[in-house]
Amino acid sequence: MYKIYPKTLFIGQIVKYLPSCQSTNDEASTLIAEGDPTEGTLVVTDNQTAGRGQRGNVWEAKSAQNLTFSLILKPSFLSATEQFWLNMAISLGIYDTLSSLIGSDLRIKWPNDIYVGNRKLGGILIENILHGYSIAWSVAGIGLNINQTEFTYPTATSLQQEAPLPENYDLPGILSSLSEKIEARYLQLRANQRENVKVNYLQTLYRYQQEATFESNGETFRGSIAGVDALGRLAIAVGGELRYFGFKEVSFVND
Template sequence: MYKIYPKTLFLGQIIQYLPSCQSTNDEASALIAHADPSEGTLVITDNQTAGRGQRGNQWEAKTGQNLTVSAILRPTFLSASEQFWLNIALSLGIYDTLHPLIGDSLRIKWPNDIYVGNQKLGGILIENILHGYNIEWSIVGMGLNINQTEFGYTTATSLQLQSPLPNAYDLPGILSRLCETLEQRYIQLRSGQRDSLKINYLQILYRYQEEHSFESEGQLFRGTIVGVDTTGRLAIAVDGQVRYFGFKEVSFIM
């Protein structure tokens, strides 16, 4: 059971804890459909049996060792075409919690993964419910590897692997801090501070302003990430021209 006391106005003030579930995002969706939850409600579990990642990938997490949580938000101030601003703000919120523990090797990998070096420590899956042209509800699913030290993939890492403690990290304590930093960034977005959010995002964007290899439609190419447009497309300079790619249109070559 998670008992936390974050210094927030709304995020994390109400928690629905489930010892096990298929997906916290699915449980949050059911709450929206049937219970009209308060903004900032969290759904958290120790054992997510069918967690989803970006591009439909499975999310690997051992029971009770990591943070698997979904936050329910109501960003009605955003239109459907502006939804990537939520990714920017909340990715920064996660960064704000982890950076003091990990340091400058921490990066946000477009569109919304958390990386240390070339290894993935966590990710976000945001699912929006629209009302007309605006977002009515957002379900922000977050998976963060905290205490787990063994993974089936060499590309995965955790807080404990990157910054070891003699004993395990306190999950409720990290969650409480996470609620605070997420809310701060969300309020920053809600108050219209988009320029500063964008600057902060680009400063810590994985491989920003570096030439690397990418793949799109089966073709390999070299390019340099030069930004992200207002709809969330990744801007890559290729042979003197800037090309724009949506979420499933380009892959990073490690």
């Protein structure tokens, strides 16, 4: 059972704990469909059997060693075309929590993966329910590798691998801190302090303004990330021109 006591107004004040489930995002969506859940409710599980990631990937995590949860939000102050602001705020909340534990190699990889160096520590999948031109509900699924140290993929890492402790990290304690840091960023967004959010996001962005190799629609090219536009598209400077790419339209090629 997860008992956390975050110093927040609403995020993490209500926690629905499930020892096992297929997907915390699905469980959170069911809560929305069945009624009017309190904003900030967390759905947490020790064992997610069918977690989803960006690009249709499956999220792999060993039971009771990591953090797998979904956050229910009501960002009605955001229009349907402003969904990426929420991605930036939540990614930054996670970054704010982990940066004091890991250090300078921590980065946010566009659009919303958490990397240490060139290895993935976590990911975010945000699913929105629209009402007219506004976002009525958002479900932010978050998976973070905390105490797991063995992975199928060599590109995966964890907090315990990057900053080892003699004893495992306290999962409820980290979840409490995440609730506080994500809420601070969310309130910053709600107060219309968007420029600060975007500047901070770019400052922490993986390979920002660094020459790299990318692939899009079978084309491989060199370029550097120049920013993110209002729709959340990645701007890449290629040969003196800016090219814009949406989700799933571009990927890094390992140099």
